[in-house]
Amino acid sequence: MLRVRFTADDLLRVTFAREPAPLMELGLALAAMQRIGLPPVFGRWQQSLRRTLPRGARPLLELVPPSGRGPLFMDPLSRGLDDGLDAVLSTPGGYVRSELDRVCSAGRRPVTPWLRALADQDRDAWRLLADSLRTAYDSVLGESWGTIRSAFDAERAWRTRLLAEEGIRATLAGLAPGPGWRGTTLEFDWPEEALLELDGRGLVLLPTTVWSGWPMLALRPGLPSVLVYPALSPLPLLGEVPRAEPLAALLGSTRAAALGLLTRQRTTTDLAAELSIAKSSASEHAKALRAARLITTERDGKAVWHSCTPLGLDLLAGTGGPGPAPRAQAVGGRR
Template structure:
């Protein structure tokens, strides 16, 4: 099991559009829901025909890309059979078969152009301005989860994702709106926190075959201060080293680190050396590659640096 290393903007958009339609009186999201209901542009409204308040949506709508334009390209290139199957699944849950939805299923060009405009409009209205806060909340959450996983193990990391989760032998049981059995077949799990979701666990297949387990972050976005605070971690260790430490929640080679930081391998090696000497990461050579990852102290610093 691994923890996702970055938030997915289109997945967060889907979660936000689901929460917008909830009528369960959630005290955390209620004021946010009222504000968004007033400000959401009309161009974005078609998205509501596709996303259920149960958190479900067509799989093609939330590709696990951290780049919106790349994700939009993946949405628009959805093959007709996949689009039809996913839209049929959503209509079987609780979405209406509207003329526009039929147009999407038939790969009508105008219908898909409406979808493109709706995704861009809703992203600009809901996600774009909040993106620094989403990133900050995501990194704080994943650092904390990684710490639990490292210290307490798999069972504790999974049962702490949401209330009423329990192990029955080798089976993890969690509340869900309908009966659903999932088997991993040895592919593993990626934990993906959602800043715009506050209910049951959600699942989706990852392109590499693993199961994406989407869970509500402990601190959802409406509880994060609207003005993004100064990056205290960057003030402490420097912005490049802070970014490197966040990346090293997952193992990276020096080459990987250099690419992610947009610096030379020599500069990445120097940053890793400083973090290692501070006890924040460990490094291990494997052939020609040097691998780096956070120590418990580094994870603690990440978890508390965003508090």
């Protein structure tokens, strides 16, 4: 049982990550690859990972145990792979050593020559770590990252609406299996007994598409803790969801694709770039969706931000989401 004790300040400081963390997702994927007894939905995906993981990525298995509880310096919240790698490579030496000691002393990973070299800040060891992380990301997540990002956006939109309708306690209790709340302590099913105090720094919610079962809690010194929990739709299913045509028939293919993108807040410029249309056309589509009360629009300085309304989310949920965004033959061309 995992018990997470909240203060009033913690409950006021619960936030949702703005985007998925590439290296966090990669670490959990490598852990899931090694686990026994995964749900059947992960079976074929797990077998494929075991078969295709490149030799250049395999050193990471010395760091990542099947439990997913590897060294925290490998799992930064970041705004992309390069940003994440920069964070890993700039980790203070003392924190690296303490995390490696924690992982190895708990019996999760044996002490190998490479891990000793990492703890001693050996340049060649750290160069191997960076190369292995990049190779593993390209092999395990690279082709799927757009799908993972879309699933994250949908999950975030749904949980945000749940928060508005049912409140913070119900939202947090529904993230993973467990008894729920006992006073200000939230309990989740977990393979060990643990009590964790958030100490008023708050909590960041981060869904993952490659992990199942119990949640993972990362305590970060001086920063809000991160609760990583399984998203509603796991990665192996995301590519199999049939694309719905009714929404495109109702709104038009470009407008339906725009609505699907707006499960995450985007600017008019973002919409134009992702739909490969002119900014003026993107503005027209947003105006039509706003008139139908499917999106809302806010101005922040020169930027105009759009996002789905609850009605828009209901429409997307009822049709399974829009099909893939059409590609323009020429910028500004009509659909």
